[in-house]
Amino acid sequence: MSQVGVEERKASFPGFTEEHDMIRETVKRFVRAEITPHAAEWDEAGEFPRELFKKGADLGLFGIRLDPDWGGSGLDWWATTAYIEGMSWSESGGVNTAFMVQSDITLPVLDELGTREQKQEFLKPAIAGDLVAALGISEPGGGSDVAAMKTRARMDGDDLVISGQKLWITNGVCADFVILAVRTGEEGHKGISLVLLPAKTKGFSVGKKLKKIGNLCSDTAELFFDECRIPRRYVLGELNRGFYYIMQNFQGERLAAAIGALAGMDRVIQHALEYGLERSAFGKPVRQFQVWRHRFAEHLTNIEAGRWLVYRAVDLLNRGQRCVREVTMAKLYCSELCQKVAYDCMQIFGGFGYTTEYPAGRSWRDVRLHTIGAGTSEVMKEILAKEYKI
Numbered sequence: 186m187s188q189v190g191v192e193e194r195k196a197s198f199p200g201f202t203e204e205h206d207m208i209r210e211t212v213k214r215f216v217r218a219e220i221t222p223h224a225a226e227w228d229e230a231g232e233f234p235r236e237l238f239k240k241g242a243d244l245g246l247f248g249i250r251l252d253p254d255w256g257g258s259g260l261d262w263w264a265t266t267a268y269i270e271g272m273s274w275s276e277s278g279g280v281n282t283a284f285m286v287q288s289d290i291t292l293p294v295l296d297e298l299g300t301r302e303q304k305q306e307f308l309k310p311a312i313a314g315d316l317v318a319a320l321g322i323s324e325p326g327g328g329s330d331v332a333a334m335k336t337r338a339r340m341d342g343d344d345l346v347i348s349g350q351k352l353w354i355t356n357g358v359c360a361d362f363v364i365l366a367v368r369t370g371e372e373g374h375k376g377i378s379l380v381l382l383p384a385k386t387k388g389f390s391v392g393k394k395l396k397k398i399g400n401l402c403s404d405t406a407e408l409f410f411d412e413c414r415i416p417r418r419y420v421l422g423e424l425n426r427g428f429y430y431i432m433q434n435f436q437g438e439r440l441a442a443a444i445g446a447l448a449g450m451d452r453v454i455q456h457a458l459e460y461g462l463e464r465s466a467f468g469k470p471v472r473q474f475q476v477w478r479h480r481f482a483e484h485l486t487n488i489e490a491g492r493w494l495v496y497r498a499v500d501l502l503n504r505g506q507r508c509v510r511e512v513t514m515a516k517l518y519c520s521e522l523c524q525k526v527a528y529d530c531m532q533i534f535g536g537f538g539y540t541t542e543y544p545a546g547r548s549w550r551d552v553r554l555h556t557i558g559a560g561t562s563e564v565m566k567e568i569l570a571k572e573y574k575i
C-alpha cells in the first residue's frame with residue numbers, strides 16, 4: 186500500500202519545491218523521534234515538557250514565514266504547509282496545537298504589526314523558543330462574537346490598565362506573554378485594540394487549566410486581569426484597530442487549521458488501511474470487505490477534494506490575493522470531514538480503537554476541536570453566506 190496522499194501531492198501541486206519536501210521530511214523525522222513515542226504518555230500526564238518548544242525552535246519551526254532579521258526564515262505558505270504536514274506524524278493533537286499557536290497564530294501578528302522594540306523584546310526570543318506566546322481573544326461571555334468582548338483597558342498617563350477575563354486560551358498556563366485583545370474604545374468592533382501583556386505583569390493570573398476531552402497535553406487556560414498596568418509602547422499596531430487585525434489574522438489561523446485537519450486525515454486513514462490489512466475476520470483482512478473498501482474509497486475521494494480546496498487557498502494567500510471564501514471553505518470542509526474520517530478509522534480498529542493506547546482513539550477525540558476552534562463551523566457558514574450575499 187503506497188502512502189496515501191503524499192506522493193500524489195508532490196506530483197500534482199507545483200507549489201511544492203524540493204525545499205518544501207525537505208522541510209516536510211525534516212519535520213516528520215523530528216516529530217517521530219521527539220514526539221510520537223511520547224504522545225500517549227503526555228496525553229495521560231496532561232502536559233508535555235516545555236523544552237520541546239526549544240527543540241522545535243532549533244529546527245526553525247516558529248519563524249517559517251517570518252522576518253529573518255528576527256530569526257525567521259522568510260519562506261512562503263507552501264513551507265508552512267509542509268511543516269504542518271510533517272507535524273501530523275506526531276500523532277499528538279495537543280503538541281500540534283501548542284506549536285501552531287506559537288508558529289501561526291501569535292507570532293505572525295507580532296511580525297506584521299510590531300515595532301522594532303517589540304520585536305526585539307518578544308518576537309526574537311519567541312522564534313528562538315525562549316518565550317512562549319498565547320493569543321487571548323475569547324471570553325466567558327462569548328468567543329464567536331469577538332466584537333462583544335468585555336475585557337477593558339483604560340489609559341492612565343502613559344500606561345494602559347487592564348481588567349477582565351479570557352477563556353479557552355491555548356498555551357495560557359505556560360505562556361510568557363499574551364497577545365491580548367482589549368476594549369480601549371466604544372462598544373462594538375471599533376473599540377478593540379491588541380496589546381502585549383507579559384505574564385509577569387502584576388495583577389495577571391491563570392485561573393485554572395481547563396479539563397478537556399481531547400488535545401489533552403495542550404494547556405487551555407482561564408486568564409484573569411486585575412488592574413494590570415502595561416506601558417503604552419506595548420500596544421500592537423494602531424489603537425482601536427484590533428478587530429481588523431484579528432479578522433486578518435484569522436485567515437492564516439484558519440488556513441493552518443485546515444491544513445492540520447487535512448494532514449491529520451492522511452495519517453489516520455493510512456493507519457486504518459494498514460490495520461485493516463493486518464486484522465482478519467471471517468477468513469480475510471477486514472479491509473477487503475466491500476463495505477470497508479467502499480467507505481475508504483469515499484473518504485479518499487473526499488480527502489482529495491479537501492486537498493484541492495486547501496491548496497487553492499494556500500496558493501491564493503501565498504500570492505497575497507483575497508481569499509476569504511477559499512480559506513473559509515477549506516476550514517469548514519476539512520473540519521467537518523475529519524470528524525467522519527476519524528470516526529470510521531477508529532471503527533475499523535474494533536475494541537482496540539476504543540482504548541487510549543491507539544492513535545485512532547486519540548485522533549477521534551482530538552479532531553473534535555476542529556469544528557469549534559478558530560471559528561466554529563456555524564460561523565464559517567455565516568461568513569460564506571455573507572460573502573455570497575445569501
Ligand SMILES: Cc1cc2nc3c(=O)[nH]c(=O)nc-3n(C[C@H](O)[C@H](O)[C@H](O)COP(=O)(O)OP(=O)(O)OC[C@H]3O[C@@H](n4cnc5c(N)ncnc54)[C@H](O)[C@@H]3O)c2cc1C
Nearest residue numbers: 320321322323327328329353354355557558559560561563
Ligand atoms: C481547546 C480550545 C482552544 C482554544 N484556544 C483559543 C485561544 O488560544 N485563544 C482564543 O482566543 N480562543 C481560543 N479558543 C476559543 C474558541 O475560539 C471558541 O471556543 C470559539 O470561537 C467558539 O466560541 P464559544 O466557545 O464562546 O462559543 P459561542 O460563541 O458561545 O457559540 C456557541 C454555539 O453557538 C453557535 N453560534 C454562535 N454564533 C452563531 C451564529 N451567528 N449563527 C449560528 N450559530 C452561532 C456556535 O457555532 C456554537 O455552536 C479555544 C477553544 C477551545 C475549545
